[in-house]
Amino acid sequence: MKKAIIFIATALFTTTMFAQSKNFLDIPYLETHAQVDTMVTPDKIYLNIIIQEKDTKGRVSIEEQENQMAQRLKALGIDLEEQLVIKDASSNFKKYFLRQQEVLKSKQYALLVYSGKELGDVMLALEQLDIANTRIEKTEYSKMDELELELKSKAVKKAMQKADALTKPLGQKVGMAIHIADNSQYYPRYNQAPMMEMKAVSADMGQAQPLDIDFEKIKVETTVNVKFALSN
Template identity: 65%
Template sequence: MRKFVLFYLLLFAAAYSFAQTKNFIDQPYLETNARADTLVTPDRIYLNITITEKDSKGRNSVEEQENKMARSFRNLGIDLDKQLVIDDLSSSFKKYFLRQKDVLKSKRYVLLVYTGKQAAQALVALEELDIANTYLQKTEYSKMDALELDLKSKAVIKAKKKAVALTTPLGQKVGIAIHISDTSTPYYPRYNERAELKTMAMDAMGEPEPLDLDFEKIKVETAVDVKFILE
């Protein structure tokens, strides 16, 4: 008896689901799609910096170079606690012709700056300290989530306008939306494969001055598909 009841319940559920699908298909509707995009300037710029112990008789240790770098960054108004982190610490052994072993240390950091000007100033400071192993790691836009939501809203509004434009000549009206699909591709931070950066330009007197770096703008795009009932 229970199996018999269960069979009819499953049959009823399947019939109800089919009826719902059929009702949806039978309704007159219009499907439109729309995109919304914009360009934004990155406001989170990550520089990868490597300090290596100088392989010379009067060697400058990693710690000495690190302290000099920290002073230079503070003079630029950089908050070391929030903007500078250690990314990697390593040592390597190098054999000399006298078969002596010496430990050469290196330390890698990631510096976060918020403008192209601040990035240029940091690069000039590193150049003056003879720390040349620096490259652009990635760029981001800090308000990306809010921007994407705003663009999705604009895309839906645009889809509605397209639907109205298509139906007005036919004397029909656009009703409620019965299906909305977000077909946007998620945004991911832009990583740079060791992109080299020029650190200095020369002024008329031959003195180094910061370049006004102009980072490539980030294109953000959203897309939606919307089905509207036709009245």
């Protein structure tokens, strides 16, 4: 008896679920696809800097070069506590012809700047200090989360506009959205090894000017599929 009751209850539940699925499929609907994109300029640029002791008779120590760099960066308005960190400190060994061994120290830093202009100022200052081992490591757009949400909203509105355009000639009306699928790609927060263009350094009365640097913009796009119920 209990088995019969369980069987009947299961059958009723299955029939109800099937009916609900069938009713959903029987609803007249229109599916639209919409994509929006934009280009943004990175506002966080990470510069990798390596300072090494010079293998010369009167070489400058790591500590002295570090202090010189810190002073120049402060003069440019760089917040050392917030924007400069040490990534790695190491020692390299080199053998001389006299079979003596000497330690040549090196330090690696990561510097964060917020614009191409600020980066140009920094690179010029480092060049003047004879610190040439620098490279752009990565760039980032700090408001990526807010931008993605804004683009998703625009994409849904665009899908609605397309649905209106498709149904208007038929005399039908677009109703509520019965299904929304977000098919957007995941965008990493960092753009590794970005391309950049360095324009020529100009000189005015012998005074060098900062580099004018244009960064490759980051493309961000979002895609949605929306099903709208239709009514006459």
